[in-house]
């Protein structure tokens with residue numbers, strides 16, 4: 629395993645999209661805006677603010693226009709939104725997003741369940757969305773779901789994944805996010821998939837997106853960073869998941885990943901204490917305990933006071949030590 633040696637990594641927050649889409653409580657619009665504004669000051673390269681999906685499909689994000697319209701945009705932060713079809717692209721454009729994050733699945737079954745289209749139908753729609761974005765000079769990233777496995781189909785062949793990347797690359801997209809939608813990825817697979825993608829498509833910016841469904845999110849992050857990935861999606865508090873993927877649970881938690889990467893010597897540009905503070909605000913909004921761990925435990929060097937009877941323990945230990953015979957020389 630390598631040390632980070634100050635290598636710069638770029639962090640994308642997805643709690644307000646991947647996270648909120650999965651919450652049963654509707655997060656009030658003002659609270660969403662206040663959270664994005666707080667997150668904007670914590671060092672993110674990108675924030676996925678919302679999605680422009682059908683309100684019937686994702687009611688939690690039906691206020692996308694208002695949220696995008698009222699957040700305070702901090703220079704240097706890219707404010708992106710998920711776009712599934714042409715209608716979504718038009719809404720995103722009207723909302724002046726900095727980037728379109730278009731979405732389709734590498735798995736036919738998941739694409740049908742999630743987007744109600746075959747992959748070819750999705751690709752045809754997204755081709756039009758890319759044309760719209762190009763006209764407006766808005767960059768496009770593609771979030772490719774189920775790259776590391778599909779909860780309905782099982783294994784998703786790497787050749788097929790690379791084939792879709794190839795087709796999007798030919799349309800001039802700037803980046804691809806390799807999404808482990810339901811936490812099926814494991815480290816050696818992540819190493820293989822990421823290394824193959826980076827080697828074959830040098831001009832594309834790759835992002836890794838892990839869910840912690842099977843507790844492999846952190847180790848998969850290490851595998852991806854060692855394979856050369858420099859951009860990561862993560863979700864404050866570890867909330868998130870696809871409502872159309874059976875068994876989906878939260879993304880890898882921002883504060884847990886940042887804590888680990890900072891310990892390893894990577895430069896994430898992130899304010900960890902600020903994240904822990906924002907996670908407390910998020911917990912109040914979602915009204916349930918967050919899966920993330922570092923917010924509860926604190927940084928590894930967080931120092932705690934010894935037990936209340938510590939001086940008594942010390943005295944007793946000393947008395948025992950004095951009673952013991954020193955070994956003969």
Ligand code: COA
Nearest residue numbers: 680681682683685686712713715716731742743744870871
């Ligand atoms: N924004 C707002 N409304 C939209 C929309 C969009 N992007 N796309 C479609 N709609 C509306 C239509 O106008 C129509 O409205 P009506 O019932 O009032 O006439 C309704 O939604 C159905 O439209 P249709 O084109 O038939 O869509 P669909 O039902 O086949 O659903 C998607 C296709 C892609 C729009 C929908 O499945 C979706 O938004 N999925 C997103 C899933 C998601 O975000 N998953 C988690 C992230 S990976």
Ligand code: ZN
Nearest residue numbers: 646809868869
């Ligand atoms: Zn996700």
